[in-house]
Amino acid sequence: MESLSAYSTEFEEVRSRHLPDDKERIVSRLSFTGRDAIRAVQRAYSSALPFGLTFGDSSNVVAEKLEAGPFREGKSSTLPDYSAERFVHSHAVENLVVIAKYDTDLRLMAVYLMQADRTMLKAKHRGASLSKQNIEPGNIDKVEALRDQIPTLRWREAMAEGDELFNEADIATAETALNAFVDTVKAATSQRDAQAIRAAVKDIVLAINEINGRSGMIETLERDELGVLIDAVVRASGFSLPDDEDITAEWREW
Template identity: 85%
Template sequence: MLEKTRRRMNHSEIPGRSIADPIVVSYLAHHEKLDAIDFRTNVDIGFFGGFDSGFGLQVESLPAYAAEFADVRSRHLPDDEERIVSRLSFTGLDAIRVVQRSYKGALPFGLTFGDSADVVAEKLGAGAFREDKSSTLPDHSAERFVHSHAVGNLVVIAKYDTNLRLMAVYLMQADRTMVKAKRRKATLPEQRIVPGNIDKVEGLRDQIPTPRWRESMAEGDELFNEFDIAMAETSLNAFIDTVKVATSQQDAQAIQAAVKDIVLAINEINARSGIIETLERDELGVLIDAVVRASGFSLPDDEDITAEWREW
């Protein structure tokens, strides 16, 4: 009996499985006993668990899940009926809703509501690869902090209160972007960077899109401003300079680091002014991809090397 209970409570086994998988069926039955209020009220929209119960299990259709995630772990229904578990949520008491009930079971990875961010990272064995702040609602909610951690093939999202004390945990499989990024990092030592390609990298400086942005600004496009254009231009030139040096040194890791730096720089600019829309995103993506490939860095045709960090 004890072994069955442990299996039922192994949250890490659930994401990516069919809703009809016996492991998921047992898991749901156990959680319904923990808090049956409204547990199946919203099944028609793919959500098991009461919105205020502290527990939630979300499912998606097979095509929707497969489009975002690389691994469907089990199949038990015909294609048009199949639903795959995409996300688990575990929440504690939340001041936003006074009726919120706290999750009654054990949290994933031995986490406990109230854990500090440092304790969470220690228990997960992985620091956050992304740290964000949630929006606030005056007179309704305090500022929240959200940290994302990669643990094996899973993503653990920890939500904190203003004192960085754990108040919610979300669990899902790594998406296709993360799987590709993990694979790319593992193969960095195998990249064959060509020192003689420095001139190819330099030749792409003419493709920096900021001159067009200035022309659009001069024509009255209020999307742009000189300060942010200049910041982007400086960052893009520094990116090309860094990739040139890394190419001469055959340093694939430094090239990937340069991509991260330029993407984060553009993230910051865009967060301030919203300067990056569809055309600008395409221009920047094409340029960054071309600079990386010009060094000799090999990328699959369907891989966006910026996606891991990009927020625009």
């Protein structure tokens, strides 16, 4: 549970209230944890799980029951030492985020339900309005011009000056992915394909997620450089974004 002010910052405004002050507490997450995934002092949840889920379901079965594949996959460190590997998949189901946690065999150990936050609701609205985007084929030169803003040149200079945050292998991987992103957006711009532009954003964000998961080299400055570049490339195509919207937030982990 969270305070009203904390909840309102991340999520939509509460529709109704019964207490007159900020002492009101709002439920922000429901957690269901299975018998084999908990400490001895805890009691396993034994009633029916939401969406017809069952502890022990495979990740594929979970996706089928939710009728939605995961929009984010990663490793979890929040469950006890039940297995050597623990995985977490996040699914968007209507206006909820369903977080499924798995053991090393990708068998369901726990389920968390959360309300979709403002970022996810904006992304959902944006996805529904892609057909209304006014992509301009004549803007491919504007997209190409932004290739010069790929920040890997500065990263290499920082590495040469002794910054141990960076390594050549991950810089090269990021550079290849960023050039591919610009190429894809150029092609999508020429075809007026807003869906392909959004998919290109997802691909580059996931690629940087993977790089950062290995090296941790995306800190505040690097995050800002990448965010500015991705936003500028998308806008250069004619894709319209509100000034306060981060198109990377739906998938970004850095």
